[in-house]
Amino acid sequence: MDTKYDDFLKGLNLNTILKQEEESAKISHDMPFRKWLYSWLLDPHIPGNFQKDLDKWVGILIVANLFSLMFEHVPAVFEPYKHWFEFFDIFSVAVFTVEYVLRLYLAPEDEEFKTRKNARWGFISSPFAIIDFLAVAPFYLKAFIPIDLRVLRFLRLLRILKLFRVLIPALAEFKTLNKDRTFRQKIHALVFPSEYGGTIQNIFEVFIAVWVLLSVLAVVLESVKSIHYVLHLQFVILDAVAVAIFTVEYWMRIYSCVEEPGFKGAYMGRFKQAKSPSTMIDFLAVLPFYLEVFLHHLLDLRFLRVFRLARLLKLTRGSDSTKILFKVVAREWPILSAATFIMILLVILMASLGFLFEYDAQPEKFENIPTSIYWAVITLASVGYGDISPVTPMGRALTIVLSLMGIGIFAIPAALLASSFSDELVKERDALKANIFHILKDGHISETEAAYIRSEAQRLHLTNEEIIALVDVVIKENELEERNPLPIHKIAENPPLAVEHFKVLLGQIRQLGVHTDTSKFDDAARQGERLSASEFELWKKIQGRA
Amino acid sequence: MTTTQDPVHQPQKLGPTGSDYIFIAFLIAVIVAVILLGVINYKEAVKTETAKSNGEALVSWLTQTGLKRFDADTPHEACKGGVKPEADVKPGDPVPGTWGPCFSYLMAKSEIKELVNPFFNSPPKLIPQCVPSDRTVMGAFMIENLVATPPGSANPLIISSISDTTPIDTKLQLRMSVCDKGGYAIKISEFDF
Numbered sequence A: 001m002d003t004k005y006d007d008f009l010k011g012l013n014l015n016t017i018l019k020q021e022e023e024s025a026k027i028s029h030d031m032p033f034r035k036w037l038y039s040w041l042l043d044p045h046i047p048g049n050f051q052k053d054l055d056k057w058v059g060i061l062i063v064a065n066l067f068s069l070m071f072e073h074v075p076a077v078f079e080p081y082k083h084w085f086e087f088f089d090i091f092s093v094a095v096f097t098v099e100y101v102l103r104l105y106l107a108p109e110d111e112e113f114k115t116r117k118n119a120r121w122g123f124i125s126s127p128f129a130i131i132d133f134l135a136v137a138p139f140y141l142k143a144f145i146p147i148d149l150r151v152l153r154f155l156r157l158l159r160i161l162k163l164f165r166v167l168i169p170a171l172a173e174f175k176t177l178n179k180d181r182t183f184r185q186k187i188h189a190l191v192f193p194s195e196y197g198g199t200i201q202n203i204f205e206v207f208i209a210v211w212v213l214l215s216v217l218a219v220v221l222e223s224v225k226s227i228h229y230v231l232h233l234q235f236v237i238l239d240a241v242a243v244a245i246f247t248v249e250y251w252m253r254i255y256s257c258v259e260e261p262g263f264k265g266a267y268m269g270r271f272k273q274a275k276s277p278s279t280m281i282d283f284l285a286v287l288p289f290y291l292e293v294f295l296h297h298l299l300d301l302r303f304l305r306v307f308r309l310a311r312l313l314k315l316t317r318g319s320d321s322t323k324i325l326f327k328v329v330a331r332e333w334p335i336l337s338a339a340t341f342i343m344i345l346l347v348i349l350m351a352s353l354g355f356l357f358e359y360d361a362q363p364e365k366f367e368n369i370p371t372s373i374y375w376a377v378i379t380l381a382s383v384g385y386g387d388i389s390p391v392t393p394m395g396r397a398l399t400i401v402l403s404l405m406g407i408g409i410f411a412i413p414a415a416l417l418a419s420s421f422s423d424e425l426v427k428e429r430d431a432l433k434a435n436i437f438h439i440l441k442d443g444h445i446s447e448t449e450a451a452y453i454r455s456e457a458q459r460l461h462l463t464n465e466e467i468i469a470l471v472d473v474v475i476k477e478n479e480l481e482e483r484n485p486l487p488i489h490k491i492a493e494n495p496p497l498a499v500e501h502f503k504v505l506l507g508q509i510r511q512l513g514v515h516t517d518t519s520k521f522d523d524a525a526r527q528g529e530r531l532s533a534s535e536f537e538l539w540k541k542i543q544g545r546a
Numbered sequence B: 001m002t003t004t005q006d007p008v009h010q011p012q013k014l015g016p017t018g019s020d021y022i023f024i025a026f027l028i029a030v031i032v033a034v035i036l037l038g039v040i041n042y043k044e045a046v047k048t049e050t051a052k053s054n055g056e057a058l059v060s061w062l063t064q065t066g067l068k069r070f071d072a073d074t075p076h077e078a079c080k081g082g083v084k085p086e087a088d089v090k091p092g093d094p095v096p097g098t099w100g101p102c103f104s105y106l107m108a109k110s111e112i113k114e115l116v117n118p119f120f121n122s123p124p125k126l127i128p129q130c131v132p133s134d135r136t137v138m139g140a141f142m143i144e145n146l147v148a149t150p151p152g153s154a155n156p157l158i159i160s161s162i163s164d165t166t167p168i169d170t171k172l173q174l175r176m177s178v179c180d181k182g183g184y185a186i187k188i189s190e191f192d193f
Helices: A004-011 A033-041 A051-072 A082-109 A119-124 A127-144 A149-177 A183-191 A198-222 A225-259 A268-274 A277-295 A302-316 A320-331 A333-358 A369-380 A393-442 A447-459 A464-483 A488-492 A495-515 A518-529 A533-542 B018-068 B099-108
Strands: B141-148 B157-161 B173-179 B185-192
Touching: A033 A082, A051 A082, A051 A149, A082 A119, A082 A127, A082 A149, A119 A127, A127 A149, A149 A183, A149 A198, A183 A198, A183 A225, A183 B018, A198 A225, A198 A302, A225 A268, A225 A277, A225 A302, A225 B018, A225 B185, A268 A277, A277 A302, A277 B018, A320 A333, A320 A393, A333 A369, A333 A393, A369 A393, A393 A447, A393 A464, A447 A464, A488 A495, A495 A533, A518 A533, B018 B099, B018 B141, B018 B173, B018 B185
Parallel strands: none
Antiparallel strands: B141 B157, B141 B173, B173 B185
């Protein structure tokens, strides 16, 4: 008996749903070369072509140019690598020139310019093309006219404006998505992931992530004296800019958090947001800067600088793996705390015994119980630095016991966390399975449902093969449910349905009688008393033989 | 049936509200404050940079002088090498052939006499050691004498602070540092004098 799922299965292409197969652009070869080239390189409406890749790599090159320009102002960096900076500039100009010429050549195919009287002139006079031209013109101009280096650098700074080619469409999309929404809702859409954020929200997240990485890199490099000596001023400027960006981000989050579900209320909602771990991290990321500025006259607060590394934690915002880890720790906290308590108890006990046995033999090493605690922890954790070691027979015997116990004691929390983490993942996968079960109920996977499956697969680190296997299991369960729509006790609760069910069963027994060889069936039934006498009589009655 | 009292159907004001304007003003104030603090930090960093430049200028002068100070016609008599410190000098008077007269000369009469400690707008001092708890050492010079120990010694160098009475009759290997605004030493260079 075929179910609707058999047909559904035939039409279901999971590879496409999971985007396993690279969606390649469907561009016909039977078209003029210019149109063909435009379709592959610049047409934003053809999925799978190179337009997005081109924009992405040009964007990366622009940002790299910005850094190059920044480091050119640092003689200690610029002078030794002067030629590399020049090569990079030539390479950038070559790429930007090729891009400009390409866009100029393909302008008659562009929807924006094709309707103009002169498409190419339309392109040349467009704001984006003017920016593109300004980005490369100074390089060629300096070959003919002697230009002051500072002016040249300023003109090269205009290359940043090329980023508007990405930003302006993203802003337009953001505007459309947030039409008829309030100012605060727009701020919320910008800083919190939501359906209203669009590309600009992604750009915002990337922007913050880049600044986090830059500022952390600066903190790490500051510790290298030779680098700090040369780039001291640049580090100060970079830190101030990073703090300005993070402070604005912090207040934008605090202001707009009331739009988040669960954070309603002008005061309580914001207070709740302020004390959430991710916002606390944001706060700690900027705090050292302010403390150092305000209190450096009173205290030496340079130790606070290392806390700027806490900015790295900003990157864990929205990380599902981190959330799962916190969830697991919170869930297993009672057992973890019990294990920790036993560990502390054991450490203090063993340290006290160690002090008792070893003090007389080596008072300079086991001089007090706190020192012995250090020895006990190092032994219990199987680290064994060897700076403090027992010499008395009792002390050594104690160390043997301590080392052996350490293996078990430290293994408990580790094993507990590992198994809980695994359990949590199984739970999440079961939840996904249940949701896929629900999704397949209507025998159709919509684009939203496919996107959900994709995002969950990514979140739970499931391979496409695992998802396909999961969907297969769900489809089979669905089939089973369709073939056995209700359990017997449910059917029995409804007498008319029970009668219908009885008729179906009766029909099936009659069908069995028609299809089977009666004499052989009778022999088999009697053999070894497979059917009792009453059952055999009933069989004969149903077949109309009694 | 919905009425005009139904909050769901009440028209929502889409433009910036009073609280939005307060937020924008607050945000601008925060940005201005961070810029001001950034400028303060930058100015302090520039002072440290100036102190480092002072140190570099002093190193440059001492290195140049070090090349010629053992010549008979050296232009800087106070820093001349090969002059044994005199023993019969009145207490408190500068002893020729020692570091004291040389430093006084270079800070008073040489090309680098114009150097200014940016933290105090006064000529930079020479101190024996940068002390983090002592803010009066900011921008001061710290010069250490590095004496190589015999091969096989646990420490390859013996480091001692240079003082007014340190003899300069022989070639010296020196390390120049300046104290930053926190009173910590920033190493400028090691050089021969």
